[in-house]
Amino acid sequence: MAPRVEPVTSNEAAPSRADVVIVGGGIIGASTALFLARKGVSTVLCEKGHIAGEQSSRNWGWCRKMGRDPRELPLIIESLRLWSGMDEMVEGDTGFRRTGILYLCENEKDLAKRQAWLQYANLHQLDSRMVTGDEAGRLLGGSARRWAGALYTASDGRAEPQKAAPAIARAAQRLGATVLGGCAVRGIETQAGRVAAVVTEKGRIACAAVVLCGGAWSGLFCRSLGLTLPQLKVLASVMRTAPIEGGPEAAAWGPGFAFRKRLDGGYTVAHGSANVAEIVPDSFRFFVDFLPVLRIEWRDVRLRLGKRFLEEWRTPGRWALDEVSPFERVRVLDPEPAAADLEAARRNLEAAFPVFKGTAIAERWAGLIDATPDTVPVISPVDKLPGFFIATGFSGHGFGIGPGAGRLAADLVTGDPPVVDPSPFRFSRFTDGSRPRPMAGV
Numbered sequence: 001m002a003p004r005v006e007p008v009t010s011n012e013a014a015p016s017r018a019d020v021v022i023v024g025g026g027i028i029g030a031s032t033a034l035f036l037a038r039k040g041v042s043t044v045l046c047e048k049g050h051i052a053g054e055q056s057s058r059n060w061g062w063c064r065k066m067g068r069d070p071r072e073l074p075l076i077i078e079s080l081r082l083w084s085g086m087d088e089m090v091e092g093d094t095g096f097r098r099t100g101i102l103y104l105c106e107n108e109k110d111l112a113k114r115q116a117w118l119q120y121a122n123l124h125q126l127d128s129r130m131v132t133g134d135e136a137g138r139l140l141g142g143s144a145r146r147w148a149g150a151l152y153t154a155s156d157g158r159a160e161p162q163k164a165a166p167a168i169a170r171a172a173q174r175l176g177a178t179v180l181g182g183c184a185v186r187g188i189e190t191q192a193g194r195v196a197a198v199v200t201e202k203g204r205i206a207c208a209a210v211v212l213c214g215g216a217w218s219g220l221f222c223r224s225l226g227l228t229l230p231q232l233k234v235l236a237s238v239m240r241t242a243p244i245e246g247g248p249e250a251a252a253w254g255p256g257f258a259f260r261k262r263l264d265g266g267y268t269v270a271h272g273s274a275n276v277a278e279i280v281p282d283s284f285r286f287f288v289d290f291l292p293v294l295r296i297e298w299r300d301v302r303l304r305l306g307k308r309f310l311e312e313w314r315t316p317g318r319w320a321l322d323e324v325s326p327f328e329r330v331r332v333l334d335p336e337p338a339a340a341d342l343e344a345a346r347r348n349l350e351a352a353f354p355v356f357k358g359t360a361i362a363e364r365w366a367g368l369i370d371a372t373p374d375t376v377p378v379i380s381p382v383d384k385l386p387g388f389f390i391a392t393g394f395s396g397h398g399f400g401i402g403p404g405a406g407r408l409a410a411d412l413v414t415g416d417p418p419v420v421d422p423s424p425f426r427f428s429r430f431t432d433g434s435r436p437r438p439m440a441g442v
């Protein structure tokens with residue numbers, strides 16, 4: 001069920017001290033490690049399972065500026081700049097290609113929604129533009145439907161989720177970072193109110209700073225420290241086709257389907273408008289925080305009560321650091337994909353693009369997206385705990401922005417001038433009366 005991820009060989013021993021310890025080896029943790037190592041900072045990257053075992057290997061692989069929340073645009077612009085030199089920087093293959101992305105529109109309402117977003121693109125002189133149905137058809141080739149038009153960004157691209165974070169982690173390792181797979185961080189020790197060490201299942205590592213890049217686990221990690229990070233998990237299902245001849249190069253999102261060509265010649269396909277939010281204790285804890293986003297996204301998110309409620313109910317919020325922690329009990333989150341949604345995606349895709357008809361499905365999997373109430377990440381120091389930083393909550397679009405986010409997190413840790421204004425990503429927005437809200441129509 002889990003997609004095969006390129007392996008990263010762990011360093012043999014955990015050091016007893018480092019400048020910085022990163023919790024979580026997805027694209028965000030790996031990118032943070034790379035940019036810290038490039039600054040000459042001694043860094044340890046701890047991953048409870050294997051590098052990119054969770055969201056970072058399970059996503060669609062889209063690296064897009066298009067349709068972003070305007071608060072994220074400066075960071076994604078920087079991130080795409082980094083992606084274009086990434087293979088060279090990491091001396092590896094992340095699969096990045098600028099092959100363009102289209103949001104296909106069926107009617108005037110869709111067109112108006114997409115057109116409205118262009119005001120943000122224009123502020124940054126992006127190459128995003130509306131195209132006619134004919135041009136969308138030409139750009140993709142082989143469409144059986146006549147589209148009303150599309151929002152198109154030629155400079156957006158794709159990379160390979162099963163290769164990228166491992167390649168970035170290996171590069172960090174070559175620059176001196178220590179990478180520890182199978183190494184859960186249980187918690188943090190403090191001295192005079194600031195971070196002094198992490199306690200991992202492989203021992204204690206003294207450090208001056210910790211960066212939490214724990215994806216869907218970040219809320220629990222924060223709770224164990226007495227910090228409240230409003231975060232919910234959303235289940236998203238994906239499938240991979242066998243290689244296809246003559247399919248579209250550009251990626252596209254249409255009604256009830258989304259696809260992206262892979263380096264192996266197959267396609268990563270999803271429904272795109274059918275996610276599942278399991279009802280868990282956090283759903284009640286953060287109900288008010290998430291109400292605005294639910295109002296906007298209710299058509300695309302189904303609420304479901306399942307066994308996860310009891311599992312999370314039974315998970316303790318605190319534990320002794322010399323005991324096995326919840327992070328060691330689930331090495332890799334590998335939820336069951338929603339088979340009916342994938343089947344619907346396949347039907348919708350085949351009807352719109354007959355080239356996909358009868359193609360074998362090679363793999364199906366799902367991932368748990370970590371969402372914040374305003375669907376904007378947290379990349380921030382934590383005032384209440386000096387030395388503790390958070391880079392998480394990427395709300396279903398953290399792969400493309402990952403390299404930029406890692407660079408920003410590294411700047412914040414070292415106190416260097418930040419690559420972009422970090423204020424939209426501050427942790428304190430949840431408590432300083434800002435009432436963070438998602439942007440409608442992005």
Ligand SMILES: Cc1cc2nc3c(=O)[nH]c(=O)nc-3n(C[C@H](O)[C@H](O)[C@H](O)COP(=O)(O)OP(=O)(O)OC[C@H]3O[C@@H](n4cnc5c(N)ncnc54)[C@H](O)[C@@H]3O)c2cc1C
Pocket residue numbers: 023024025026027028029046047048049050051052053054055056057058059060061062063064183184185186213214215216217218221236237238327331332366367368369391392393394395396397398399400401
């Ligand atoms: C189906 C799906 C499709 C998506 N499509 C896209 C897309 O096309 N484009 C895009 O930009 N984004 C996409 N996303 C979102 C993107 O994948 C995520 O935003 C991004 O991967 C988040 O990276 P991360 O490093 O924060 O989290 P993760 O990749 O989830 O990594 C977090 C890691 O932390 C580890 N960890 C947690 N706690 C501990 C601990 N205490 N000790 C040690 N390790 C710990 C976990 O094991 C995990 O490996 C998609 C997501 C999904 C699920």
